[in-house]
Amino acid sequence: MSFFKKQDSDDRLSLFLRLVVYLSASLAGLATVFIVGYILLKGIPFLRPELFSWTYNSENVSMLPALLNTILMAILALLIALPIGIGASVYLTEYAKSGNPLVTVVRLATETLSGIPSVIYGLFGALFFVKFLNLGLSIVAGAATLSIMILPLIMRTTEEALLSVEDGYREGSFALGAGKLRTIFQVVLPSALPGIFSGVVLALGRVIGESAALIFTAGTVAEVAKSLTSSGRTLAVHMYLISGEGIYVNQTYATAVILLILVIVMNLLSEWIANKLGRNVSAQ
Numbered sequence: 001m002s003f004f005k006k007q008d009s010d011d012r013l014s015l016f017l018r019l020v021v022y023l024s025a026s027l028a029g030l031a032t033v034f035i036v037g038y039i040l041l042k043g044i045p046f047l048r049p050e051l052f053s054w055t056y057n058s059e060n061v062s063m064l065p066a067l068l069n070t071i072l073m074a075i076l077a078l079l080i081a082l083p084i085g086i087g088a089s090v091y092l093t094e095y096a097k098s099g100n101p102l103v104t105v106v107r108l109a110t111e112t113l114s115g116i117p118s119v120i121y122g123l124f125g126a127l128f129f130v131k132f133l134n135l136g137l138s139i140v141a142g143a144a145t146l147s148i149m150i151l152p153l154i155m156r157t158t159e160e161a162l163l164s165v166e167d168g169y170r171e172g173s174f175a176l177g178a179g180k181l182r183t184i185f186q187v188v189l190p191s192a193l194p195g196i197f198s199g200v201v202l203a204l205g206r207v208i209g210e211s212a213a214l215i216f217t218a219g220t221v222a223e224v225a226k227s228l229t230s231s232g233r234t235l236a237v238h239m240y241l242i243s244g245e246g247i248y249v250n251q252t253y254a255t256a257v258i259l260l261i262l263v264i265v266m267n268l269l270s271e272w273i274a275n276k277l278g279r280n281v282s283a284q
Contacts (some may be wrong), residue, residue: 142218161195
C-alpha cells in the first residue's frame with residue numbers, strides 16, 4: 001500500500017515540475033516576443049532615409065557612422081579575443097595536468113572577470129589603454145577593452161566544447177600516428193567548432209550591446225572612424241546619447257530596430273559559418 005502511495009506522490013511531483021518547466025518556458029518566450037515586438041512596432045514607422053546619411057548632424061540624427069563603427073569594433077574585438085581565448089582553452093583542456101595550481105588560478109580569474117561590471121572595464125581601459133599606452137579615445141582602445149570583457153565568455157564556452165569531444169577521437173588519431181598538435185588542430189578543434197561558435201555568438205551580442213565601457217575608451221564622436229586610432233561611437237552609445245537628450249525618442253526606437261537586426265544578422269552569419277565548417281569536417 002505504501003508503495004502505491006509513494007508512486008502516486010512521485011507522479012504528482014513529476015507533473016508539478018513539468019508544469020513549472022512549461023510555464024517558465026512560456027513566460028520566457030512571451031517576454032522575448034513582447035520585447036522584440038514592442039521595439040519593432042515603435043521603431044519601424046520612424047525608419048527614414050536620412051537616418052542613413054553618411055554625415056551626422058542634429059537634423060538627420062544619422063546612425064550610419066555608428067553602425068559602421070559597431071561592425072568594425074565587433075570584428076576587431078573578436079580578432080583580439082578569439083586567438084587568446086581558444087589558445088588558453090586548448091592549454092587548459094589538452095596540456096595542463098589535473099590538479100595543476102595554474103589551472104585553478106586561471107579558472108578562478110576567468111569566473112571573477114565574468115562577474116565584473118562593464119563600467120569597471122571601462123575605467124581600466126581608460127587608465128591603461130587610453131592614458132598609459134597613449135592610444136587616446138579610439139576604436140583600438142575600445143576594441144582592446146571589449147576583448148578583455150568577452151575573453152572569459154569565449155574561454156568558458158571553448159573549454160566546454162573541447163571537453164565534450166569524445167576521447168575516442170583523440171585515441172584514434174594517436175593510433176594512426178598523429179602527434180598531439182596535429183590531433184588538436186585537425187581532430188579536436190574541428191569537432192568542437194559548433195560549441196566554439198556558440199561562444200562567439202554570445203560574445204558578439206555583448207560587444208554590440210555594450211555602451212558604458214566604450215564611452216570611456218572609444219569616445220562619442222558621431223562620425224565614421226577614419227582609422228583604428230580615431231574616436232567613434234557605436235550604435236549602443238549612439239542610442240544612449242540621443243535618448244538622453246529627450247528630443248529624439250522616435251529616432252532612438254529606430255536605432256534600436258537596426259541594433260536588433262544587426263545582432264540577429266551577425267548571429268545567423270556565425271551559425272552559418274559554424275554549420276558550413278561542421279559539414280566540411282564531416283565530409284573529410
